[in-house]
Amino acid sequence: MQRVLRKSGWVAAIVALCAARASAQALPADLAPAWQKTGLPESAMSLVVQEIGGPRLATVNAQTPRNPASVMKLVTTWAALSELGPTYKWTTELMSDPGAAIVNGALSGPLYVRAAGDPDLMLQDLWTLLRDLRLQGVKQIGDVVVDRSIFGNVATDPGAFDNAPDRAYNASPDAFMVGFGAQRLMFMADAATHAWRVAMDPPLPNVTLQGKLDWSNAACQGPYEVYTTPVVTPQGTTFKLSGTLPGACGDFSLYRLALTQPAQTAGVFRELWKELGGTMTGQVRDGTAPADGTVLASHDSPELGDVIRIINKHSNNVMARTLLLTLGAERGLRPATVASSDAVATRVLAEQGLPMTGLVLDNGAGLARDARVSAGDLAALLGAAWKSPYMPEFVSSLAILGEDGTVKKRLRHGQAAGRAHLKTGTLRDVRAMAGYVTGASGKRYIVVFLLNNEKADEKAGALRYFDDALVAWLARR
Template identity: 65%
Template sequence: MTSWISQSRKRITRWMGAGVVLFASFAAIVPGFARAQDAMPAELASTWKASGLPDSALSVVVQELGGPRLMAINADEPRNPASVMKLVTTWAALSELGPNYIWRTDFLIEPGDRYNTDGVLKGPLYLRAGGDPYLMMKDLWVLLRELRLRGVKMINDLVVDRSIFGDVSIDPGAFDGAGDRAYNASPDAFMVGFGALRLLFAPDPVAQKWIPVIDPPLPGLRLEGQVNWSTARCPGPPAVTTEPVLTQQGVTIRLGGTVAGSCGEFSLYRLALSQPELAEALFRLLWRELGGSFTGKVRAGKVPADAVVLASHESPPLTEAIRQINKQSNNVMARTVLLTLGAERGARPATPQTSEIVAKSVLASQGLSMPELILDNGSGLSRNGQVSAQSLASMLTAAWQSPLMPEFMSSLAIAGIDGTMRRRLRDDGTLGMAHLKTGSLRDVRAVAGYVQGASGKRYVVVSMVNDPKAAAVRAFNDALIGWLTSK
């Protein structure tokens, strides 16, 4: 058998001249048929070999759009794609909900419950949460200001209706123990500012110390400890430790670390409160700043069917949301978009499980069966998520052929220019030549998207590695993109 394989390989190479391409396809048909470097051009094979990674850890598909397949290695092997999974979530949502889909957040009152001349609401104020993933503190301020413009001064109770989603809250520390990091934020139907607080660090060069400030300054939150000052040259992103601790007075964030004064003012974003707690605290703070008074409680409930809308906020369209998700790899937004898809095209209240079923149905309607796909929470922040390079390449090809291609492609990070790719592939030959989504977890590195060659041809590329030393694949992935831009 070994001799037959060897002889066949020689014949294929001799007959085709460009045997690398045909052999790559043959290797994809017969699993385990060849070493990965045998299915690559020489310049890529040497870079892959230098990574020291096992061939079994790699899946690659390179496809010319409207042309031949250039490479396929372990194409059907299910892999954890890390944040590259966001491509699946955002494409399913964009193709089903449309680029102009918006989220609404409404304040409502019961029929006939008008405020009196003193601006006092007799009954409760209702908030109908729409699952807006892009609702920021400034948007909540504008929405509350609309109430003040309409003459409302005093609110008794605020009833928050989150029924668009089911019980979707998660423990932010469950994934990797870093429960204060913004990338671990829990989804919520009424999420403000991604659920994160801003810690501003202002330099005081005279006293040679850092002055930390919590933004917004919520009651019950305080800082403890300090960040030491260094006179060294700024080495890069500030290394500051933050540890939220629950106390009888509220939450204390303990600070530590050393930062060079030459780094200048900087901000960190951290989780300290649950989504409902933060939303309530912001509501109280902003309403008070606007001159309103609040005498009751914030509680969960349902909006009456005949309630009257008093003020509304409409989100930016879905196209802007997926641009934030894919360029900046925003996990909690991706989770929320998946839940929105489930709520709009499935059953309410939506859950990750019901929403995954809807997403798979949407993909299947496009001829994308993707049998190995485990979408999980839709963000890629998962040890269970999986998809094959072949399925991703097929989906990217289908997206390219869709009228929505410009909206989808523009959501990806541009090589050497923005998003998660802003510091990579900045050479003259690669700068701006690829729109890509990256993925990174412990034991996972992935990249997928579109590349334009020097000839003007376009290519779909997918590369995924699952291995304890997966970080070693970076040079190979950069070389792979560089190889395509030169074609």
């Protein structure tokens, strides 16, 4: 009799275990109505929900590689953070030949720029760097030689991805990139004349503006269309402005790509140097800085832990691409390329016990049609990051639900607000979300949702409703 009872007990346990596993393989019943609103098949999506240090609550198509859009930035930023550390910095240096002299304010020989691939080198940083050079007594320079040798041929066609070559998110990576390579167009509302004034910052001789923005006395309720149509000729780029906007909307800026990264940086360099009272008699050209050159001025970037906050919270593509190349340069062969950097990132993850089978990192930003990763591998990465000493830096790089970044306007007034750190991703036919959610019980959960389907854009509203329902469901637990 005891033997029969013991056997029946084992059978019951096995049945219960199988039932638990079966339930974890399906979409939770609480989320089924939200998913049904999308009208899409479950085969189009992958889902992993797991309690940190506990069981999986849901697993759907977890091992299917899918395009994650900008959620791929989690892979890039974690690989770089875990390998380079949160205090890593990029140093951009202005140098001269060894023994070069400054005579009556003129620097003998070229001025070298040893570029470091700083993804966060802004206009004000270059201004400070050049001002430090002026404080060294330099007023006149000849040729400016930019050493980009940390990276190989990594330039891309900004129009290749979606035929929008003027959009800042399509910027090409470059070892010496200033302000993400984008031109600032400032729109200033002049209430006295009921007219919009437009200026470029900084002004460049081969970038011009034509047309105007019409003034409206309507309330600023939006959305309002402002057009900056680029016309590219051998002489440069002209932005043709058009559209109507209420003056009540106030001043604002748009950022547009006008030139290649080297041409943009050269133009900005010349303009800032002139504003600082300097003169330049030569050209800006590529070359190699002398290994034993004299450093005249240098600029350190913010620490990597701060840089990935910009990348992930605001989904900055060119910064992510440059960070991937930096990882390749620091832990692989120089000059770094996308292919060699992908290999380094894959090796770094594998050494952490994250083989990431099926991973196609591509450019590291997710702005690619061929990029692939599985929800299961992303969940494993998020789990490994949580156990790492660098967990605080990584988690704080993600957007806080209802408070900042790309999820600032989502679930702002519900129980879930502030309870999730997330990275979202959107491309044509792609919707994705991944990160961490803190439940009402204090338990923490990993969530990964990837969807690839040709109706994703058509179903955008319903998919956002599902995402919100998913996060809210975890926040209540």
